[in-house]
Amino acid sequence: MLKGKTALVTGSTSGIGLGIAKALARQGANIVLNGFGDAEGPKAEVAALGVKVGYHGADMSKPAEIEAMMHYVAETFGRTDVLVNNAGIQHVAKVEDFPPERWDAVIAINLTSAFHTTRLALPAMKKANWGRIINVASVHGLVASAEKAAYVAAKHGIVGLTKVTALETATTGITCNAICPGWVLTPLVQKQVDAKAAALGVSNEESKKQLLAEKEPSLQFTTPEELGELAVFFCSDAGKNVRGVAWNMDGGWVAQ
Numbered sequence: 324m325l326k327g328k329t330a331l332v333t334g335s336t337s338g339i340g341l342g343i344a345k346a347l348a349r350q351g352a353n354i355v356l357n358g359f360g361d362a363e364g365p366k367a368e369v370a371a372l373g374v375k376v377g378y379h380g381a382d383m384s385k386p387a388e389i390e391a392m393m394h395y396v397a398e399t400f401g402r403t404d405v406l407v408n409n410a411g412i413q414h415v416a417k418v419e420d421f422p423p424e425r426w427d428a429v430i431a432i433n434l435t436s437a438f439h440t441t442r443l444a445l446p447a448m449k450k451a452n453w454g455r456i457i458n459v460a461s462v463h464g465l466v467a468s469a470e471k472a473a474y475v476a477a478k479h480g481i482v483g484l485t486k487v488t489a490l491e492t493a494t495t496g497i498t499c500n501a502i503c504p505g506w507v508l509t510p511l512v513q514k515q516v517d518a519k520a521a522a523l524g525v526s527n528e529e530s531k532k533q534l535l536a537e538k539e540p541s542l543q544f545t546t547p548e549e550l551g552e553l554a555v556f557f558c559s560d561a562g563k564n565v566r567g568v569a570w571n572m573d574g575g576w577v578a579q
């Protein structure tokens with residue numbers, strides 16, 4: 324379905340980003356990975372699916388590095404056909420205790436980076452009259468939780484950016500939508516599981532159960548593979564008139 328197309332997935336050396344990158348690769352898309360830590364393992368996992376793989380280590384909090392990454396994709400692969408804005412971090416603290424530099428980092432990585440990649444990807448997508456922009460928001464783009472001020476603000480912001488981008492491209496072959504996962508057991512969430520286990524003096528398993536029970540009625544984690552299949556749907560021809568939605572995959576979290 325995506326043969327000959329190139330997908331750039333930010334923050335894809337781990338977790339949800341890597342899951343989405345692999346799902347798009349299974350559809351034939353060439354993949355550009357981005358993110359910190361080991362890139363060789365993820366590159367090999369994607370290459371094993373029979374597509375071309377690139378990598379750029381841009382720090383998504385730095386606009387000049389984001390620009391360099393977008394040039395790299397254009398020069399190496401021709402164009403970004405599918406843009407998945409996924410890189411994200413979390414910081415948990417009450418508003419009055421929230422370190423201002425953590426606020427700035429969360430907003431820069433979880434929100435502003437998507438503005439930069441989107442503004443830089445759109446001209447070539449418009450020329451081709453085809454493109455898919457998928458913003459990985461969160462249930463926290465739809466509802467709030469205590470002690471996540473920067474994250475909730477950034478995720479509500481990216482849902483807004485999604486809607487504006489969808490409106491500005493509504494008469495073209497470009498769509499923009501957001502995915503809103505509930506709990507997904509990635510390193511980002513494992514840190515919160517660990518913090519709860521330490522605070523309550525309970526096991527890792529018990530901490531996971533309690534985390535799910537607080538918010539997610541299905542009592543099950545959503546998986547990167549499931550989110551990857553939702554991204555594939557947004558890229559499909561059947562998804563071409565799905566525009567500006569914030570689609571939750573959250574075990575019933577925001578139905579409550």
Ligand code: NAD
Pocket residue numbers: 333334335336337338339340357358359360381382383384409410411412432433459460461462503504505506507508509510511512
């Ligand atoms: P993760 O920690 O497994 O992966 C985050 C990725 O972002 C990694 O590849 C990391 O290297 C990269 N990254 C972090 N800072 C970066 C920076 N400055 N520049 C470039 N890359 C950077 O986390 P995840 O759970 O897979 O999260 C991916 C996205 O999904 C995030 O936007 C997160 O907010 C969102 N999300 C996660 C959950 C969940 O339960 N895990 C739920 C809803 C939404």
